[in-house]
Amino acid sequence: MTIKKLDFEEAAKNGVGKNSIFDPDLPAPEKKDEPPPIGYLRMFRYTTGSDKILIFVGSLAIIVMSAIQPLNNLLFGDLTQSIIEYVKMRAMSNDTVITDHASEKLLDGVRDYVFKMCAIGTLTIILGYISIEAFSYTAMKQIFRIRSLYTKKVLNQDISWYDQHQTGDFASKMSDDLSKLEDGMGDKIPLFVSMQVTFCASLILAFTKGWELTLVCLSSLPMSLICVGVMAILSTKLSKKESDAYGFAGAIAEEVLGTIRTVLAFGGESKEMERYDSNLIHAKKNNIFRNALVGIGFGLLWFVIYLSYALAFWYGVGLIIDEKDSPNPTYTAGNMITIFFSVMGASMSFGFASTFIEVFSKAKASGGKIFSVIDTTPIINASKNKGTRPSAMKGHIQFKNVKFQYPTREEVPVLNDLNFEITAGQTVALVGSSGCGKSTCIQMLQRFYDPISGEVIIDGHKLKDLDLAWYRQNIAVVGQEPVLFGTTIEENIRYGNMEASTEDIITATKKANAYNFINELPNGLNTIVGERGAQLSGGQKQRIAIARALVRNPALLLLDEATSALDNESESKVQEALDMASRERTTVIVAHRLSTIRNADKIIVISEGKVVEEGTHEYLMSLNGEYFKLVTNQVVDRDLDEFENEENKQHVFRKLKSKVSVISGDDNKFSDAADEEDKMGTVSFLQIVKMNRPEWLQITIACIGSVISGFAFPIFAILTGDLVGILSGTDDVVMRSETNRICIYFLAAGIIVGFSTMTNIYFFTFAGESLTLRLRSQLFKAMLRQEIGWYDRKENGVGALCAKLSGEAALVQGATGQRLGTIINSMATLSLSIGLAVYYSWRLGLVTMLFMPFMLLAIFMESRLMRRDETANLEAVKASMKVAIEAISNVRTVASLGAEDLFHEKFTRELTLQQKKNLRNSHIRSIVYGIARGITFFAFATAMFYGGYLIIDGTPYDDIIKVSNALIMGTVSIANALAFSPDLRKGINAANSALQLLNRVPNIVDAPDAHEKKWKEGTIEYSNVNFSYPTRPSVPVLKNLNLTIFDGKTVALVGSSGCGKSTIVQLIERFYDPNSGVISVDKENIMDMKMSSLRSHLGIVSQEPNLFDRTIGENIAYGDNSRDVSKEEIIEAAKKANIHNFVSSLPLGYDTRLGEKGTQLSGGQKQRVAIARALIRNPKVLLLDEATSALDTESEKVVQEALDKAKEGRTCITIAHRLTTIQDADLICVIDKGKLAELGTHQELMKGKGLYHQLYSLQGH
Incomplete structure (x- = not known):
């Protein structure tokens, strides 16, 4: 019977890899229900009094700022009415006095418009700064508290809680989930509130100007609400499934990276990559499905909005014609423009606010997981300081x-x-x-x-x-x-x-x-x-x-x-x-x-x-x-x-x-090879796009969709200008005919925008998720490809590497995927808007474009500041996560030392260093944001000020309207791009860090002409081998070592701790390469062999057995990853290692899960499973590093006999402190300070009365 490959659905159901390998129908451990997403306000449960004041001030600022935004529509409508009246008056009269008076009246209206627009712009800069600063500041402080409290709570959970949770999942939660939570609590809030307040204020203004036309314009609202509501519900559910899958993948990564020597020794890299990838694929499918639904929803949303535009224009022109002869008409051209642009602004605010639903949904789902841990009260709690404290402890x-x-x-x-x-x-x-x-x-x-x-x-x-x-x-x-x-x-x-x-x-x-x-x-x-x-x-x-x-x-x-x-x-x-x-x-x-x-x-x-x-x-x-x-x-x-x-x-x-x-x-002074950072130039945006090359077709389709969506807005401006031009006419039949034509164009634009929106969201999501999956997979693969010396470097701890996997890969998508679609859409809108502005009135277009450099400078400055802060923050999070993961991974030791608070303080210190810098720098970004938002009002004011004079000089007023509307669309697109520029910069920084690892060439790789080794005799020879560890090159470990281990012989390495015994074993595994000298098998340098082939002939049992959170059967079968191992072979290996009887006594037998690091077994049981794992691959060379040190007296003799039998017909290298276990070795080598000091059989060395005799005498023999 062969081992069955695990189906991912079962793995996700029972926990990653938790299936029975022999009978998938056997009951798996019960999986606890995941916590539901939290209510949004619960995310702010850790706000202090000062935080609440800042949030109140920030909320008030953003509400006021957003409430005055629709005044632009009112002012523009009034100005439009003044222009139309001026055009009609000039057309009806040739009297110079009348036309001069009309011109002066128009200029007065223009000046009033400019003054009020500049006032709104100034308030926008000030209030924008206050709102972003307040929310960013409080978000950073709250995330600091949550991150700190979460770590403290995890460290203080009782051990039984850890038995039922994967510590590897915490790396994902502490980086990915907390990052999503921060997104939902930071500057996205004022942006969202701004859009909602603008939505309400615009509608109030529209109803004030004309309720009947406003209701017609709002005919799309019910359908819009349905689309948004359905998207929110589905997005939340699917985000949770995605987060679960990534959490499982994170647990696998931590387990594998924490036992990397075992994984490499048994050739488990491919199996672990496959196991890791299976979870990534599931997460990708969930995310793509979620965003496909979002794409459909947004496509329908925009179609319905454009449909309502067509209906509103058609109905509005009819109202104007009907009231044309009324002395006090409710519906004038100016009022219709005010109503229409107010409702349009409300709809756009509502639509763009929907883009934050995904952010908030993910934040709520992540918050549910984070707060469920924070709210868990441990049954056995060392932090309560409750209970009896006797004056002294005696120890009875x-x-x-x-x-x-x-x-x-x-x-x-x-x-x-x-x-x-x-x-x-x-x-x-x-x-x-x-x-x-x-x-x-x-x-x-x-x-x-x-x-x-x-x-x-x-x-x-x-x-x-x-x-x-x-x-x-x-x-x-x-x-x-x-x-x-x-x-x-x-x-x-x-x-x-x-x-x-x-x-x-x-x-x-x-x-x-x-x-x-x-x-x-x-x-x-x-x-x-x-x-x-x-x-x-x-x-x-x-x-x-x-x-x-x-x-x-x-x-x-x-x-x-x-x-x-x-x-x-x-x-x-x-x-x-x-x-x-x-x-x-x-x-x-x-x-x-x-x-x-x-x-x-x-x-x-x-x-x-x-x-x-x-x-x-x-x-x-x-x-x-x-x-x-x-x-x-x-x-x-x-x-x-x-x-x-x-x-x-x-x-x-x-x-x-x-x-x-x-x-x-001096661990801070490594060699050039070990200490040097893997440096490379800064990654460009184009390089990130190239990372998506396999999805070029999807990206091409998505880019076309984004460009079409972007073109739709300037075309909308042209149609609006044409419509305003119609309103100055006097022929009702012509006005009706032209209105019908323009409304048909609106319907066509709605179909095109809806379809292109759906297309670009789906395909950009597909490309982004594919990149995220591929990047995570490639990063994990790159880590498994590195030599052991790379893992020895202090910056490559398990916690830091897990943070890189879960954090950086996700951030790169901020520079691609849907964010890229938004940027392309905005750039297309801006480009065509500028082109149309220059075409219809090049003088006005050029004047208005003078403001573009200032807007681009603001964007550049914010991106630059974000890059600097994000890079520093990433390093701080990595440093703090390294502390947290190290403590959580060894929680039993931490708990027994009562050091939970010490590690928590150490974790908090690492966070505090960057927190202070972030708090100081946040106000600069807030100022830049305010300027970027407010400068658009100054641009409008300038455009209309100059446009007024151009109209008086004879430029068609509808061309001025077209230019103004085009520039409105262009500046709105810049604002949208600006909202996501931090995500773009985060993605570029993350890609830069990821590519450093992906492009790193390991120091130990197969030679170009390396080949599969077919062992003949299997004689191993160390010739003049010198070696020092890469992290301390000045300290020699082996010095001119010369040692020959003949085929089929048992050779024991003895000596004091640190003499180099284990190093000799690590060199034959090619965990490291000698600084000089040669290690050969059958006279052939092992560096000329493929490492996979070399290691396949070696079976190792280490002093500290590393077992995986899998079943006993899977752990034993891990000894040979080149094939499917039968159940009979596993049982036979277990019998040889004297573990079969114990395993058979368990209710689930070989399907019993061992827990993380094999915590469900005693030390002796773990060691025997490790021995069985080594025996199952039938190695040519058996490497035993204190293989029986953890066995009890009852088992040791039987296992030793099994090992003695296993040695027959193969070479065996034994490292032993207990010399009674190696007396029968064919050759005993005494290693002293990296050199071969003595050589011989037990009897020969005892007669020599040298170092071996002294060591042996110490044991009472």
Whole structure:
């Protein structure tokens, strides 16, 4: 039976990749309902008193500014009436006195118009600045609070909440969703309010001038409301689905990028890209469907509007003709122009306001997700500061009838009526097979979970009644897989106790045997350890974690395999330090290596969630029970007497030099290759358009549609001018005939505009979404293509890369897609308007065009300011997200340290730096906005002032009207383009950043003539290999290493932490390339082989197993991504790794999901799954980096036998600290400071009494 490819619909239903791989019909984990979109006003729930005042002032300013905009129509109508009267009077009289009087009257009307228009323009500049500044300022402050509060709430959720949520989804929410929320709260609001107020004010003016004609003009309103309403409902629903799909994709990206070494080692790049792309495709389909509906809606909207224009003109001319002989006519040419342009302005405002529906819909959908987290109250809350705070904690522990099962696996009992007691000051060890409940006890002592029934009691108090923050301050944990943060060694240790002095930290490092290697670093305690401590070896990380626990001086010390990652030399010293530290406090130890806990005051043996034995080592051994079996299984290679005899090893320590890994602490001074930014020139708009080249046909159609839509407005101005020209006539029949002709033209224009609008919205959306999908996909692919050294760079943390994927790709669409359509439409309108203005009256056109440079300068300045602010803001968000994602990804460590507030403060500091700059710079952009809006009134005033004189000089007045109307359309188009210019600049900045990555050539790639390698013998040879890590090139790790590993042989690499053992393995995987020297297989340089081919022959089991949030079966099958792996093969590999029985006992068996990072399994269970994963690919070379370090005594012997059997017929490179596991190796290589110090079999090296003999003696052999 082969593994089935997952259908996306099922994946979306159950969570990404959550299907059963063997039987898709098996029940998947229940998916929680997504929160509904919030009400719009709820987005402003975090406004302060000062914010409300600013919003009130900004609202008042935008209302006043928008309310006076329709006065332009009133003034223009009155001026038009004056012009018509002047033309009629001049036509009817040849008397010079009368014509001079009429000319003077006309000029008086023109001057009055100019004065009032300039006053409106001045108010528009002032009020526009106030409104935009007020809303931008308050939006930035509110988003700052929301971003900060959201992060704080996420960090303070209980662990069971994390078990049911994907931490990878938070990267998407913190960038994409918060960005959409900010869009819906910022300067889009005053723009929207402006359009709505203009809509209302225009209608009031129109009704005042003539209610009958106004109602006819408004005949399109009901249909318009229906179109807009339907679009809003559908847009909100589909936006939510789109956001969900992108959230799933973000979770995949974080998981993959966080385990990149595992993905590359097992050739999982293509599978992960396919999994990532499947979610993107679903998001694209939703968005295209949504915008297709929007396009249809807008097409119908504009058709109905033009239909109403035709009807209004036809009806209006009829009213004028009917009242022509009335002494006080209601409907004059001027009134009709005022009514018509007011209703037209109202309709356009209503239509353009609809473009913001999408923005607000997305904001509400994103707000629903953000606020649902903020409103979630954790069941176990460390931030409440509630509960009992005793004066001191002694550390007396009781488990009384404790029952427990994990929330995500309620059908599997873990603890079953567990009872035991630990007296204060005792050192107690919990032992038992993997999955028996040992680590669960540790987690319950940290109060990550509460019992289903029963009680955990501390010093006579129920644990759930104690103040949780206080309690966690009094405990310290050292886990099996040490978690360090991407900061200095000193700060990592200080997380254990923020009040610790430097002297306290130094003392803790000495106790943890970390002082010597830290002291060797150029920057000592100030050395940056890299993300997750990537710059340190496993042993070094573990010692820093121990120092972090010791500096806390806890009343209760929890040790979960605390020395598992230490080398022989360090382990004894650290164990001695831990033994000494344990005398002063209660210590609970979870251990597989029973030699480390034989001196415990009490040993508790747990099996199937119950205590089966407890007592001292001697007592339990005398029972010949479960503990005796565990011990005897662990001393296969030694006599029992040797196991119980404590040897004096101090003389060995004196003889053995301290071995340390010397790394550069100056992480700010990398080599040219590692430190240089991937620089390239600024991306142009044309380059972004070229990115859409595959959609050239759709873009071409959309551009034609946008151009036609743009041409329709200037043509509308011509038709309006012709209509006004008709009104000065005296022949009613001619007026009717000409009106009918013009109305037919309006209907034709409505059909053309409606169809072209629908076309450009759909096709531009299609092109934009295709680009977004392709860019996200290509960015993810480019990241997977980079060498490991690129990931080591501090700016390429998982959080920053996830932000790039979710944020930048979406922003690029702001420079393409529908925004591009708006720009083309506006430019077409502007171009034809200018052309027509020059054609009909070149003198007036040229005079009016003098204002264009000022308008373009305003647009340029706003774009430039936006570019500067957006670039800085993007960097600040990346920096803050890196902090947040690092903390959220390691939330168990953060919670146990009680460091939630510390990371939140660190996150807030990063945000605050840019927040202050943004608040200072926002007023400049607001001034530019006000000028850009107000300058149009000065342009109109100038046009009509000069136009008045031209009319008197004999220029046809309808030509002046055409020029004026054309310029109105042109300036409106500029305003529309201006509204979206920030989105354009954001897109250009994002594209610039994205193209830097897409164009980056990895330092490690296949050679042009690289080929598939067919291994013959598989002999591996390191010849004069020198190597230093790219981030610290001045520090050599391997020095002229010469080593030959013959085909079929087992070679063990031993030595102190940081000596270069793991580096040797990473070089054969080509995670890095040597600085000099050659690594060859069968005498052929591995750099001449394809990396995929090379890695396909290698199977690796690392010290810290990286498992994926998939089923157990999928995780095992991940070992061979080149084919479909059958269920039988998976089961066989699981049997070899001694995990089959455990998996079969689970209700869902191999379809059981492991949770993020395999959190649903114990350390030993995870390691065995990782071993099965390596075995399933039947590798030519097996790479074992402490492959059995996490196994319990019951499993270790069986797994070791399986590994010994798996070694047969293949080459095996083993890295080991526990030398008993490699005694039978064909060759043992002792690595010391990057060189091969000793070489031989176990017996040969013991006889030589050199470094190996000393290391072996340290383990009590």
